[in-house]
Amino acid sequence: MLDFEKMGGLLPAIVQDAESGEVLMVAFQNHEAFERTRETGRMHYYSRSRDKLWMKGESSGHVQEVREILVDCDADAVVFKIHQVGGAACHTGFRSCFYRRLEPTGELTRTESEQVFDPAQVYAQ
């Protein structure tokens, strides 16, 4: 049903806060990560750098609970509307990975996305 072939077995997964609509992160899924996500209701991804399946929150406890899955016209990208346990999707502790705005000057400034936790504390546990 999904076309994993265009990117050599991967699809971009866009993760959006089910309530606010904020885009929280983008990662990649292979077929297994997609199926595990559907089966468990928790976001799973494929890490290209580590060449392995991982579940978001497996070390921090900050899992992502799936509320809705949307498929695009070409069936080669998926939007997941989720509830983020712990309030932050980014490993830096920000609510969204997209916490920086590119200004017309080329400068990166901070958006309104809050820093919810201190990564040194969460990942040290």
Next chain:
Amino acid sequence: MLDFEKMGGLLPAIVQDAESGEVLMVAFQNHEAFERTRETGRMHYYSRSRDKLWMKGESSGHVQEVREILVDCDADAVVFKIHQVGGAACHTGFRSCFYRRLEPTGELTRTESEQVFDPAQVYAQ
């Protein structure tokens, strides 16, 4: 400033309606497409199937005017908040390319995303 290397020169570009927050489409940009987008304020993409730069709306007139650019923590994905001229981002005439919901049964159903135009009329002109 952006990391185009992880995907062989490409980044996923997530396009979000600046007002409603709806995710409208996902496409890819190479460095040139990204720079042309910044220079012109209109979304440009790189087509993997046609191996060329294209501007959204170049045949339909339905251009995408950039309102805000957000960069993620790894600088390997970009969110563009835009205004969609003509009201529909999808070549099928739907407001969003993500007009189908994957139900727990595996069935695809229609979301609330409206069909704004008839593609046969727009692309025949």
